[in-house]
Amino acid sequence: MKVEILLDSINPFNGIRLTTFALEYPQNIHQQVLTHRVFSRNSMSLRAMSFERVAELPIAEKTWTLEKKGMSGELANEDVAEYADRIVEYMRSQVINSCQSLQALGIHHQDINDYLRPFLNIQVVLSSTEWDNWFNLRLADNAKPDIYKLALAMKEAMEESKPEKVYQHIPCT
Secondary structure, three states: OEEEEEEEEEOOOOOOEEEEEEEEEEHHHHHHHHOOOOOEEEEOOHHHOOHHHHHHOOOOOOOOEEOOOOOOOEEOOHHHHHHHHHHHHHHHHHHHHHHHHHHHOOOOHHHHHHHHHHHOEEEEEEEEOOOHHHHHHHOOOOOOHHHHHHHHHHHHHHHHOOOEEOOOOOOOO
């Protein structure tokens, strides 16, 4: 998981803070980011990448929780988490083998890469002036651990950042 502020600015006319992040996080939490409509965002496309390149991307880090009633589980111990990681590595290798078979049939990489998506991180550029709801929901005790880690890293980055007064908010990567 990576969190970097590209530009943090204050509008000199109304005092509103606009923060733009470059983020990398597990694909499996991306839908939770998308539910926040106050964010302007753009994300990487696997469609433009070759299957070989996508297959070499590292597996997204996962925080494992144990099954229990309700929306959130308790964190798995280190032994269970390591074993779960090995199972996912095996699953990914099986998916890669199947994708290679699809490639041998002549199937385009834009179709094949979709099957590797659950194992990957996604890179996102995200901007907003509204952060309270995001932090209230995603830093709650019952938040999914991976989204909690992302929100916490973003909050810490914003707290350390010193927004500058600018007339144009144009983040550069």
